[in-house]
Amino acid sequence: MESPTTIKKRDSYHHGDLRAQLIEATRRLVEEKGPDHFSVSEACRVAGVSTAAPYKHFKDKNEMLQEVAMDGMQRHHQEMLAEIEPYPVGSLDRIIGLGRVYTRFAQREPGVFRLMFGLSDDHDECERLVTQGNEVYSVVKLEVARCRGSETVGPEDEKRAFMLWSFVHGLSFLAIDGKLNDFFDPAQLEGLLIEVGARVMRDS
Amino acid sequence: MESPTTIKKRDSYHHGDLRAQLIEATRRLVEEKGPDHFSVSEACRVAGVSTAAPYKHFKDKNEMLQEVAMDGMQRHHQEMLAEIEPYPVGSLDRIIGLGRVYTRFAQREPGVFRLMFGLSDDHDECERLVTQGNEVYSVVKLEVARCRGSETVGPEDEKRAFMLWSFVHGLSFLAIDGKLNDFFDPAQLEGLLIEVGARVMRDS
DNA sequence: TTTCAAAGTTAGCGTCCCTTACATATGTTA
DNA sequence: TAACATATGTAAGGGACGCTAACTTTGAAA
Numbered sequence: 001m002e003s004p005t006t007i008k009k010r011d012s013y014h015h016g017d018l019r020a021q022l023i024e025a026t027r028r029l030v031e032e033k034g035p036d037h038f039s040v041s042e043a044c045r046v047a048g049v050s051t052a053a054p055y056k057h058f059k060d061k062n063e064m065l066q067e068v069a070m071d072g073m074q075r076h077h078q079e080m081l082a083e084i085e086p087y088p089v090g091s092l093d094r095i096i097g098l099g100r101v102y103t104r105f106a107q108r109e110p111g112v113f114r115l116m117f118g119l120s121d122d123h124d125e126c127e128r129l130v131t132q133g134n135e136v137y138s139v140v141k142l143e144v145a146r147c148r149g150s151e152t153v154g155p156e157d158e159k160r161a162f163m164l165w166s167f168v169h170g171l172s173f174l175a176i177d178g179k180l181n182d183f184f185d186p187a188q189l190e191g192l193l194i195e196v197g198a199r200v201m202r203d204s
Numbered sequence: 205m206e207s208p209t210t211i212k213k214r215d216s217y218h219h220g221d222l223r224a225q226l227i228e229a230t231r232r233l234v235e236e237k238g239p240d241h242f243s244v245s246e247a248c249r250v251a252g253v254s255t256a257a258p259y260k261h262f263k264d265k266n267e268m269l270q271e272v273a274m275d276g277m278q279r280h281h282q283e284m285l286a287e288i289e290p291y292p293v294g295s296l297d298r299i300i301g302l303g304r305v306y307t308r309f310a311q312r313e314p315g316v317f318r319l320m321f322g323l324s325d326d327h328d329e330c331e332r333l334v335t336q337g338n339e340v341y342s343v344v345k346l347e348v349a350r351c352r353g354s355e356t357v358g359p360e361d362e363k364r365a366f367m368l369w370s371f372v373h374g375l376s377f378l379a380i381d382g383k384l385n386d387f388f389d390p391a392q393l394e395g396l397l398i399e400v401g402a403r404v405m406r407d408s
Numbered sequence: 409t410t411t412c413a414a415a416g417t418t419a420g421c422g423t424c425c426c427t428t429a430c431a432t433a434t435g436t437t438a
Numbered sequence: 439t440a441a442c443a444t445a446t447g448t449a450a451g452g453g454a455c456g457c458t459a460a461c462t463t464t465g466a467a468a
Contacts, residue, residue: 015416036240041455049416052457056415061456117381118322137387162388163371163400170374177321183341184366196367199403222446245424254448256426261446265425 019057021047027068030111035065035118065115066126072112073132076105080139090146092197098140099168099193106172113176117169140165147201163200168193223261225251231272234315239269239322269319270330276316277336280309284343294350296401302344303372303397310376317380321373344369351405367404372397 015021025046029038040061044051058064083101087093106113116129144164145157153161171180171192180186229250233242244265248255262268287305291297310317320333348368349361357365375384375396384390 018415039455040457050418051455052418052459053416055457117377158388159392159396159399163396165387166374166378167367167371168374169378170370170372170376172374173321173377174370174373183369184362188363192363192367195363196404199406200400202403243424244426255424256428256449257447259426 015047015049015053018047018049018053022054022057022064023067023071026064027071027112030065030068030115031109032111035111035115038065040064066129068112069115070126070129070132072105072109072116073129073136076101076116077132077136077139079105080136084143090149092147092201094143095147095164095201096193096197098143099164099197100190102168103172103175103189103193106176110176113172137161137165144201160200164197167196167200222251222253222257226258226261226268227271227275230268231275231316234269234272234319235313236315239315239319242269244268270333272316273319274330274333274336276309276313276320277333277340280305280320281336281340281343283309284340288347294353296351296405298347299351299368299405300397300401302347303368303401304394306372307376307379307393307397310380314380317376341365341369348405364404368401371400371404 022043025043026038029042029046038061040054041051043064044053047053054064058067080098080101083097084094087097116133141153141157141161142151144161145151145153148157148160150157171189174180174183175186175189180189184192226247229247230242233246233250242265244258245255247268248257251257258268262271284302284305287301288298291301320337345357345361345365346355348365349355349357352361352364354361375393378384378387379390379393384393388396
């Protein structure tokens, strides 16, 4: 379409930091145009290299996207830990905080979020991403167990955690697909998280 | 890749029913390869026509996919009505039934389901699909209101309905992305729907 | 200084979406 | 029945993309 936003000029034949710059360009483009409209060619234009250059650093287009997804998943993980840190261990606030981080990430970086959780065609093939995802989910399960008075995760904790995950996962996708604004007042999102957290975590 | 499954032979120059057959081919391929790996060319191979033929019947690739999504949404709607029909009006069973239909559709036709709710890039442009989606959601809202003792949908009903939608929406995507088998026993899915339905619909 | 591997480039193949120009069947109307 | 407008097909090709092969440049090690 239009010319890319930035063309990095370079004085020498070698780029110096092409791999990192391609990942950054990929992330930007994924956010700007969406994961399914990302093209390697455009990333090359942004980075100012030929269309063959990326294949010295990545196996294929998919590997470029997976790097971005992987990076997103790690940042997501860190954000979760940072968010719950202020609250007392075992409090419902920590659960709510996890949900807040989930939906906030989705709304702030919908492109990367889709990449992380969305089209799973190629996720199965990316073991690192699955592993990182498991680690993230382990945080949720542990916090659920703690909130229910245990430091080890039991079957009931697993079930509650999965309820919560399903909810915030669906909420996040509805939000970035514009259904939040159509069917629910976004200003009340925090309240919704709190109420669902309470309903799911409550005994009986 | 490999040669298409079926090539429809025809004796006359004209096809007779190309539009319908292209939609059917599109649905099949969307299920087989996933929405993002669908190509118009392959649909043409399946239908046994030239690659230019579809453009006499559809504006572009997207319109072909939208037809499939639209058809899916209508079937989804019918299934919902059929599922709740046996249960008494106002019962929680009707709510549970709606959730069961939602997740069942996702697991039975993940490709079409993704098309209906997934990549929303082009959904905004498809007014029919949005309208049909609103109708479907209206069913949910009405059943929630009835379950809470009213024939008209109030703010609290809207909120409960949105909680339920978020949950089954997320649950469905987790399921078709293989997370269900990893993190939750699929055999207990019905039980999960029942418990969440109860927790969300309960007073206080 | 020579050699070599890493990291660029150019050129090109195959696929895809879509358009344009042309060909053929069908139904209506004189 | 003949002529024509319309609907529906084909053939050919432009432009974008993913990726590969073969060549070139470069910095660093031997």
